[in-house]
Amino acid sequence: MRKIITVVVLFIAFFQSTTVVAQDLLKSTDLSMLKVDYLSDSDIAKIKTQLQTNNVTIEQAEPMALSKGMSATEFAKLKERLAMPATPSAVVKKDKNDSDSEDSATDKEDAFGRKQEKIVNTKVKDSLNALVFGSELFDTPTLNFEPNLKLATPMNYILGPGDELQVSVYGVQEFNASIPVSIEGKVTIQYVGQIAVSGMTIEAATQKIRAAIAGVYSTVRSGQSQVSVNLTRIRTIRVTLIGSKQPGNYSISSLATVYNALFLGGGPGKNGSYRNIELIRNNKVFTKVDIYDFLVNGDQSSNVGLKDNDVIRIPAYNQRVTVEGQVKRPGIFEMKTGETFEDLLSFASGFNEFAYTASVNVLQKTDREFKVRDIKASEYGTYKPLSGDVFRVTKILNRFENRIKIDGAVFRPDTYSFYEGMRISDLVLKADGLKEDAYTNRARIIRLQSDLTTEIVNVNLAKALSGDLEADVALKKEDVVTVYSILDFVDEFKITIDGEIKKPGIYDYYENLTLNDLLVEAGGLTGSASKRVEIARMIQSETIDDSNPNKAELFNIEITATNNEQAKNFALRPFDVVNIRKMAVYEKPEMVTVSGAVHYAGKYVLAGKKDRVYDVIQRAGGLTSVANVEGVRIKRPIQAKQIEDLENVNLNLGKKDSIQNKLEKKLKEDLKYATIPVDWKSIVKNPKSNTNVTLFPGDEIEVVPFNEGVKVTGNVLLTSEIPYDPSKGFRYYLNAAGGIDAKGWKKKAYIIYPNGKADVAGSFLFIRSYPRVVPGSQIIVPEKPEVKKMTAGEWVGIGSVISSLALLILTAFK
Known part of the structure; x- marks a missing residue:
């Protein structure tokens, strides 16, 4: 009694541990006891939820599960279960004698309501037979030969325990029920009783059930009601596979065929035959299956249906041979007795387009050693391969048996076929004759000699084409004929034109080319x-x-500048250089811009070569009443040549010096123009004043409106604009802005006047002087440069040096 209790406790603990592990797959420390076959659908659903919650795929969980003791076989089963789509449970009426295993089986149901127990088998990649022809058939998941449940039930289908029938009476009387075939092979119909149907075809069972129902339902007997019998659930049968990669007993559909069972078993094993598979039924060989019939011809006549307790035996192969090289499907092939090399070639899908087909080399094995044999094309239909033969199909040679080539000054330079007795005139005729520029005094033939060296044969084409047999030399295969062109011997002359021409450049020279x-x-x-x-x-x-x-020789000629066609048409020669000169006076009007506080702002043409600021402002109506007379300035665009000159100046600052690079960058990107300050009061008093500068095209004269404020910026506490007070000086405005901040450099503070002129504070004999301030000015306080402070170590080093020097001096004077 104590032993029984111990066994029960262990059994309960086993199932509880399996459930707990299943519900916590990622957190569990020991998965060695997990059995996937004992997990329910709810356990699988919980594992799916757990993986999704942790954002972990089943592939990512594999190394984790294996490290915790789970076997690779159990993990493969788990992966298969997780990949199965969830299906709602169906309420199926079952006989009370149905087994519990059938109750717990997972069913699959097609669109018509027919159900079948789900057949699951873990596929293993066939690496042992990877090169054997036919092995790929069992590695393709989409080609599993699974029976189609949507097809009509075969009339010769034999019923047995596990099948389920849908019996319906319709018409005046109605009845509908799903009735399983019991273990005893009977169906139980309400009010009718039990009817034995096991071993009967579906057609015969339908007749028997209709007759039994007619005995109870009078309307069926009279024809007012009809009876239909449909197969709604297909039973599973057990078959045995021997010699397969995964041998064993398999529960499969009763509609399954031999190929479906072979697929579930992974196909033949390492030494299994693909051509002599035996289906044994009732202890006798029912039929033999040759998979090559299906692979080569698509013939499935041997793919017969299976019955319960069938045995599929895969014996060892008798002989295999190997085909390598230039065939469409190289690999290892199984041969039957009496088959020839032609049959083997059909298995390999024949030679490919580069194969040497005149003969095939075969490596054979004798009792003691290897030997080599050549099989000629005439023996393909009679030679019978031996076990272990290795056939090698080589490539054709990379050479031509009748090639000849012509290029150069012919209408169709190309490669042509050669025939014995062909002469050079025949080849020229094949190439549609010579071009007009052909050089007929000489043609070249590069000939390949018997020792594969080359020689040159020269031909007089003019004589050869005129009928001179001695000049019309005979050709040989692989000859390359070159016909020269007279254009190859002509120099390519050029001529140059520059100056006041729309498209200056270098042009080709032709005979009789003129200036026009x-x-x-x-x-x-x-x-x-x-x-x-x-x-x-x-x-x-x-x-x-x-x-x-x-x-050089110079020619100066006169032309009519308004006409391209000159009366005197000067003849040109190769490499002449023609220069068209520009008119002495030909300048387009150029403009400057006047903006700001003038009466007529806008663009003005420079009427004179030396127009000055005063002249242009006067043309603009003079200054307005709001103009700041100290705010007249000129903005002159920086020319590209100025930047180029700066780049060419060597400031002796070293290569790639940052100072010069920053200066060039500032001119190119930041400063678009230079400012020229103008002293308008001096100009008004004396128009010949040096501040009345001459204007250049593109200049902009800017007259600033009067502004009573003084702007203070830079390193001050508060950037602001202070109202102008004529009685106050430079320091007043600095103090009005809150004074200098910690980084401000007061002695380098400077002022920019409205006309763009700048001034900086100075000192003489410790007396500091500041520039005057006018309305509209801008005071700027720069930042102090950063000074690197000496570290304590550097001070100690300096002290050590001074001490050493003092010691040396004292020693010297002793």
Whole structure:
């Protein structure tokens, strides 16, 4: 009794531990006792929820589970269960004699309501037979030969325990029930009784059930009601696989076939046959299955249906051979007795497009050693491969048996077929003849000799094409004929034109090219072109004339500047340089801008070569009443040449010095113009004053409106604008802005006047003087430069040096 209690407690503890582990897969420390087959659908759902909550995929959880003791087989089962879609439970009426295993089985249901127990098998990649032809058939999940439940029930389907029938009476009387076939092979229909149907076809069972119901329902007997019998649940049967990669007993659908069972078993094992698989029924070989019939011809005649207790035996193969090289499907193939190399070639899908098909090399094994044999094409239908043969199909040679080539000055340069007796005139004719520029005095043949060295054969094409048999040499295969062009021997001459022309540049020279031709080709003369044209021509001589210092001959000619067609059409020569001169006076009107407090602001043309500030402001109506007479300035754009000059100046600051780089960057990016201050009062008194500067095109004269404030910025406590007080000086405005902050450099404070001029504070004999302040000025206090303070270590070092020097001096004077 005590032993029984111990066993019961252990059994309960086992299931409880399995449930707990299942509900806490990630947190559990020991998964060695987890059995996936004992997990319910709710346990699987909890594991899914747990993985989703922790954002962990089943692939990421695999190393964690294996490290906690879970076997690879159990994890594969768990992965399969998690991948199955959740299905709502269906209420199915079952016979009280149905087994508990069937009650707990997971069913799958098609669109028509027919159900089948879910068949699950963990697939293992076939690495042992990877090269064997046919092994890939059992590694493809989509090709599992699973029976289709949506098809009509076969009329010869044999009923047995586990099947379920839908029996319906419709018409005047109605009855509907799902009735399972019991273990005794009977169905129990209400008011009708038990009817034995096991071993009967669905058609025969339908007739028997209809007759039994007719005995109870009078309307069925009279034809007023009809009876239908449908198979709604298909039973599972057990078959045994021997010699497969995963041998064992399998529960599969009663509609399953041999191929479906082979797929579940993973196909033949390491040494299993693919061509002599035996289906054993009632202890006798019912049929033999050759998978190659399906793979090569698509023939499934041997894919017969299975019955309960069938045995599928996969014996060891008799002979296998290997095919390598240039076939469409290389690999290892199983051969039957009597099959030839032609059959093997069909298994390999034949030669590919690069195969050498005249013969095949085969490596054979004897009782003691290897031997090599060549099989000619005539023996393909008679040679019978031996076990262990290795057939090697090589590539064709990378050479041509009848190639000949012609290129150069022919209409169709290409590669052509060669035939014995072909001459060079025949090849030229194949290439549609010579071009007009062909050089007929000589053609070249590069010929490959018998020792694979090359030689050159020269041909007079003119004689060869005129019928001279001696000149019309015979060709050989692999000859390369080159026909030269006379254009290959002509120099490529150029001519240059520059100056007042729309498209200056270098142009090709042609015979009889004239100045008029070149002017038109270069787009014609510009409006600023003068009548003067200079043409430079190179001097050519067979001897050196030391008395002539000239490098070129110059021609000065006059043209009609308004006409591209000149009356005197000057003939040009190769490498001439033509320069079209510009008119002596041809300048487009250039403008300056006047803005600010003037009567007529806007753009003004510089009428004179030396227009000054005063002149242009007077043209703009003079200053307005609100103008600041001390706020007249000129903004002059910085020219690209100024930046270039700065880049070319060496400030001796070293390569890539930051000071010069910052200065160049400031001119290019920050400062778009330079400011020129103007003393308007001096100009009014004396227009010839040096501050009355000459204007350049693009200048902008800016007259600032009068402003009574003085702006204080920089390193002050409060940036502000202080009202102007004529009785106050520079320091007053600094103090009015709150004074200098901690970083301010007071002695370097400066002022910018309204006209752009600047002034800085100075000192003489310890007396500091500050610049005067006018309305509209801006006072700026810069920041002190950072000074690196000496560290304590540096002070100690200096003290040590001074001590050493003092000691040396004392020693020297002793």
